[in-house]
Amino acid sequence: MAERADAELGQLLELLAGDPRHAYRVGITGPPGCGKSTLTMQLIRELRAANQSVAVIAVDPSSPFSHGALLGDRVRMTEVAADDDVFIRSMATRGALGGLSASVADAADIFDAAGFNYLLLESVGVGQNELDIAQATDTVLLVQTPESGDDVQMTKAGIMEIADIFVLNKDDREGGDAVHAALAEMLHVRGQSPSPHSWVTPIVRTIALQSAGIAALCGAISEHRMFQERSHMLEARRVRRNLERVRHLVQSHVERELWSEERLRQLERELGAVGAAKPSVRRIAAHVLAEFWRCAGSGREFP
Amino acid sequence: MAERADAELGQLLELLAGDPRHAYRVGITGPPGCGKSTLTMQLIRELRAANQSVAVIAVDPSSPFSHGALLGDRVRMTEVAADDDVFIRSMATRGALGGLSASVADAADIFDAAGFNYLLLESVGVGQNELDIAQATDTVLLVQTPESGDDVQMTKAGIMEIADIFVLNKDDREGGDAVHAALAEMLHVRGQSPSPHSWVTPIVRTIALQSAGIAALCGAISEHRMFQERSHMLEARRVRRNLERVRHLVQSHVERELWSEERLRQLERELGAVGAAKPSVRRIAAHVLAEFWRCAGSGREFP
Numbered sequence: 001m002a003e004r005a006d007a008e009l010g011q012l013l014e015l016l017a018g019d020p021r022h023a024y025r026v027g028i029t030g031p032p033g034c035g036k037s038t039l040t041m042q043l044i045r046e047l048r049a050a051n052q053s054v055a056v057i058a059v060d061p062s063s064p065f066s067h068g069a070l071l072g073d074r075v076r077m078t079e080v081a082a083d084d085d086v087f088i089r090s091m092a093t094r095g096a097l098g099g100l101s102a103s104v105a106d107a108a109d110i111f112d113a114a115g116f117n118y119l120l121l122e123s124v125g126v127g128q129n130e131l132d133i134a135q136a137t138d139t140v141l142l143v144q145t146p147e148s149g150d151d152v153q154m155t156k157a158g159i160m161e162i163a164d165i166f167v168l169n170k171d172d173r174e175g176g177d178a179v180h181a182a183l184a185e186m187l188h189v190r191g192q193s194p195s196p197h198s199w200v201t202p203i204v205r206t207i208a209l210q211s212a213g214i215a216a217l218c219g220a221i222s223e224h225r226m227f228q229e230r231s232h233m234l235e236a237r238r239v240r241r242n243l244e245r246v247r248h249l250v251q252s253h254v255e256r257e258l259w260s261e262e263r264l265r266q267l268e269r270e271l272g273a274v275g276a277a278k279p280s281v282r283r284i285a286a287h288v289l290a291e292f293w294r295c296a297g298s299g300r301e302f303p
Numbered sequence: 304m305a306e307r308a309d310a311e312l313g314q315l316l317e318l319l320a321g322d323p324r325h326a327y328r329v330g331i332t333g334p335p336g337c338g339k340s341t342l343t344m345q346l347i348r349e350l351r352a353a354n355q356s357v358a359v360i361a362v363d364p365s366s367p368f369s370h371g372a373l374l375g376d377r378v379r380m381t382e383v384a385a386d387d388d389v390f391i392r393s394m395a396t397r398g399a400l401g402g403l404s405a406s407v408a409d410a411a412d413i414f415d416a417a418g419f420n421y422l423l424l425e426s427v428g429v430g431q432n433e434l435d436i437a438q439a440t441d442t443v444l445l446v447q448t449p450e451s452g453d454d455v456q457m458t459k460a461g462i463m464e465i466a467d468i469f470v471l472n473k474d475d476r477e478g479g480d481a482v483h484a485a486l487a488e489m490l491h492v493r494g495q496s497p498s499p500h501s502w503v504t505p506i507v508r509t510i511a512l513q514s515a516g517i518a519a520l521c522g523a524i525s526e527h528r529m530f531q532e533r534s535h536m537l538e539a540r541r542v543r544r545n546l547e548r549v550r551h552l553v554q555s556h557v558e559r560e561l562w563s564e565e566r567l568r569q570l571e572r573e574l575g576a577v578g579a580a581k582p583s584v585r586r587i588a589a590h591v592l593a594e595f596w597r598c599a600g601s602g603r604e605f606p
Contacts, residue, residue, distance in 0.1 A: 250591050
């Protein structure tokens with residue numbers, strides 16, 4: 001229902017909203033081929049071993065979760081597939097920017113109400129995706145590999161900043177130390193120093209295929225969670241998230257009403273009219289706006 | 304005034320809008336270092352030799368125009384600087400997406416009314432810029448160099464499509480033939496065939512610093528202009544451009560009114576309230592929307 005944005009979805013979410021239980025949301029992102037899916041699978045095992053229930057949303061179009069392949073025989077998927085306390089779901093990326101985050105956020109609300117302890121959100125790091133993931137989660141794992149090197153991924157503006165924890169995966173390959181040093185240097189330049197009031201982004205080295213470093217990674221997630229709870233940053237983060245969701249819902253509704261097909265057709269006619277002296281685009285804009293205010297809100301129901 | 308979006312700007316543009324003269328707008332974009340500024344300078348000379356008046360807007364932050372350096376002694380800027388029929392202006396890129404295009408479009412309207420025959424719009428090809436340039440002009444020159452090779456620039460989705468004319472500049476350097484072949488191949492794959500109804504994107508080879516190929520480039524611009532006039536595509540392009548401008552003006556106005564500081568503060572308070580069972584984000588969104596419709600349009604004047 002969340003994926004299709006069903007008509008009844010609003011009512012359903014309304015019914016579920018009363019329940020204050022929250023799944024702790026962990027985002028897992030990074031470039032293609034960095035091992036996000038294997039890491040996700042290992043996190044599921046580790047969390048299950050601690051008796052935590054886990055929901056997974058894979059919004060990575062290249063994720064094996066999305067193809068039903070489920071990592072083949074390398075990691076035994078079957079052991080979690082039969083587990084009632086694990087729910088894995090892949091969601092298709094939609095065309096519209098923000099469309100994905102809306103349906104993922106709705107699905108996450110449903111998992112909240114279903115009482116899952118953890119929600120893992122796996123998404124490939126391209127374009128807007130990383131920022132969407134950061135928006136939607138409580139802890140962001142940004143996965144790199146020894147091959148990352150001086151990759152654009154390392155310097156892409158605004159991306160490194162979303163990491164709450166760096167994961168240096170595939171650490172059995174050559175180059176891990178160099179990438180680790182580069183990450184540490186970057187964190188140092190950013191001026192992070194240990195203090196009770198600021199989170200020092202750790203770098204956790206893992207070899208997901210060999211289950212190495214996974215306990216340390218879960219430990220880092222727990223620490224980040226506790227840090228945010230102590231400092232009330234978790235609550236602030238959730239408020240900010242819901243603020244963005246409200247903004248998005250309201251704005252897309254207003255835009256739909258503002259740019260109705262009828263209004264666009266009329267506007268095109270007006271702008272294309274030949275002959276007479278044309279009014280300025282500002283005058284036309286003022287006219288459109290006046291017309292919009294006159295009819296505003298008379299139309300559709302809120303979805 | 305256009306750059307600062309002065310309060311009187313709307314009135315001024317209104318006064319100027321009656322005049323139907325249009326400067327023909329040529330966009331010049333491409334990666335940093337491809338020679339856009341030198342090409343622009345050569346185009347000015349060529350157009351002046353044909354007795355055409357020329358306005359230039361450089362929105363390239365790295366443009367020598369923006370730094371007053373004006374190409375030093377390589378191209379004798381002084382010969383155009385003293386010319387009354389040449390007006391050169393650099394405009395700062397603003398933070399807000401779309402903010403640049405709005406002020407550039409306003410400035411272009413002023414140049415239209417001032418009676419310039421040509422308007423050259425130079426902008427470095429990064430991020431959203433190329434699309435803004437395509438939006439704002441009648442003919443787009445996409446500049447490449449022999450060094451472009453298999454550069455991302457060549458494959459970046461949606462960018463090649465904006466080119467009305469490819470310019471292969473710095474063609475005295477090694478690799479020109481390979482890049483030319485790659486471009487031709489790409490155009491072939493795209494399925495362009497000569498027909499009176501479709502424009503076949505030409506590839507013009509230039510060495511701007513030596514004034515080589517500039518006459519051919521001006522010829523290609525004229526041909527594209529005539530093709531668009533004959534097929535009425537120029538008019539359609541200008542209608543589409545003004546449609547986007549109206550949309551942008553209206554929408555930014557609505558957004559400003561929708562997300563007033565007061566409303567955001569109130570929303571934050573509501574979402575942050577502790578204790579009581581919280582309504583769903585959808586219910587809050589519906590509430591914000593109802594409130595917006597109730598007060599809509601009662602506020603500010605259209606700028």
